[in-house]
Amino acid sequence: MKNSVALFLLLTAVVRLTFAQELPRRPYLGINLQGITDSLQRRYALPTKNGIFVQGVRAQSSALAAGLQANDIILQVGSTVLGPEVGPFVSLLKQYRTGDNATFTVLRNGKRLRKLVTLKPFPTEVSPWYETSYSSVQAGGNQLRTIITRPKGKQPQQVPMVLFIQGVGCFSVDNPLAQGDVTNRIIDSLSRHGYATMRVDKTGMGDSKGIPCSESDFRTEASGYKAGLAAIKQLPFVDQRNIFITGFSIGGIMAPVVAEGEPVRGVVVYGTASRSFIEYALQNKRNQSQLRQLPYDSINNLMRTYTAALHLLLTEKQAPAQVLARYPNAKQLISFPQHYSYIQQWQDVNLAAAWQKLNTHVLALRGEADYISYNEDHQLLVDVVNQQHPGWATFQLLPNVDHGFAKVKTQQESMRLADAPDPERNFEFMTVILRWLDSQRQV
Structure with a gap:
């Protein structure tokens, strides 16, 4: 496998701007759902756990218009009888298009009902601060x-633009109904301050079409953001002298790869890494194990297994099944938010070379309570x-904030709140980012 960032982008990025009508809005069923648990099975006297439990029905949704209600259990969609897993149900819904009809068989108060659901389009983003337009880019065989x-409001004819690059995992950055969503709040802050923005959804996420996100790799994802950056150059309202990239978490690893060879004005990264995956992962595993107060001898054994498993997976390029055949206890250690090839390709990218090639100013930020990223990576x-451009890059450590922008003071506190549904957020980091962007703008 080649280490050259430039080569893999040339091989994987087929870039062309397409039009919004070529990529329709996805259907919007609009329910909060979960699989059938033991307690739900007992409560509703269900013979099996097959079916999807409706926790709630959202406003403006297809489900609400069809008469679905909270506490309904969806047993069947069309002729397909549902099992106990949520994933197959979500995959089944993706086979439908906006405007399609689907007959849902539901169980309500012990009675089976049939509901005809006409699938409405997913709502679009509305804000008093900015106008939103939906388009797409082609990257390889994926339409994103x-x-x-x-x-x-009163703006210059051309405005600065920020390309937003999100973190690792298969999720959509197109969530117009989630006002408290962190991404939405970041976009809102940038827009209020006079910046245009672009988000690019990953393949298989939101409206995007192509291979499933769970099968995508690092190069494929990078080519999508590269395509987005190319599309920005075709937008007449963008001040081409002032295009910035913000990369959060793994978005900060993507950022120098995407920016290579491009005249971006500046790059901001938050909570990221700049070493190989193995270097980063070993420190991360030990730190998190110590925060969980595991016995030190157990940590030592854990690190031995992790080191050996990572070597096989990332250096020897073995598949997970091969690694587990030798180290069966490593299953949780080599389970990642995306396909294992994604992590293999991260390992192969020379991130120092990628940063070295950039000809732009850089701001690196990290929350002091972040137990997922480390000072070493940001300072590196x-x-x-x-070293290439003295004084062009700055590292700033931010107090009272963690990786997910929760308002906490320590890594221990952050870890305790990791599963909290709606922790208090600290958005002071956006003040820092906006101040820096303004200082770098060419006028």
């Missing part, structure tokens, strides 16, 4: 949704950039 915002990328 782009969400573009432009500030409202700053040192790499400053």
Whole structure:
């Protein structure tokens, strides 16, 4: 496998701007759902756990219009009888298009009912601060949704633009109904401050079409953001002198890869890494194990297994099944938010070389309570950039905030709140970012 970032982008990125009508909005069923648990089975006297439990029905949704209610149990869609897993149900829904009809068989108060659901389009984003347009880019064989915002009100004819690159995992950044969503709040802050933005949804997520996100790899994802950056150059309202990239978590690893060879004005990263995956992962595993107060001898044994398993997976390029045949206790250790090839390709990218090639200013931020990223990575990328361009890169450690922007003081507190449904957030980092973006703008 080649280590050259430039080569893999040339091999994987087929970039062309497409039009919004070529990528329709996805259907919007609009329910909060979960699989059938033991307690739900007992409560409703169900013979099996097959079916999907409706926790709630959302406003403006297809489900509400069809008469579905909270506490309904969806037993069947069309002729397909549902099993106990949520995943197959979600996959089944993806086979439908906006405007299609589907007959849902539901169990309500012990009675089976049939409900005809006409699938409405997913709502679009509405804001008093910006206008939203939906388009798409082609990257390889995947057609990816782009969400573009432009500030409202009295603005210059051309405005600065920020390409937003999200973190690792299979999720959509197109969530117009989730007002408290962290991504939405970041976009809102940038827009209020006069910046246009672009988000690119990953393949298989949101409206995007192509291979499933769970099968996508690092190169494929990077080519999508690269395509988004190319599309920005075709937007007449964008001040082409002032295009920035913000990368959060693994988005900060993507950022120098996407920016290579591009005249971006600046790059901001938050809570990221700049070393190989193995270097980063070993420190991360030990730190998190110690935060969980595992016995030190257990940690030592854990690290031995993890080191050996990572070597086979990432250096020897073995598949997980091969690794587990030798180290059966490593299953949880080599379970990642995306396909294992994604992590293999991260390991192969020379991130120091990627940062070294950039000809732009850089701001690296990390929350002091972040137990997922480390000072070493942020300082390293700053040192790499400053070696080429003295004074162009800055690292700033932010107090009272963690990786997910929760308002906490320590890594221990952050870990305790990891599963909290709606922790208090600290968005002071956006003040820092906006101040820095303004300082870098060319006028």
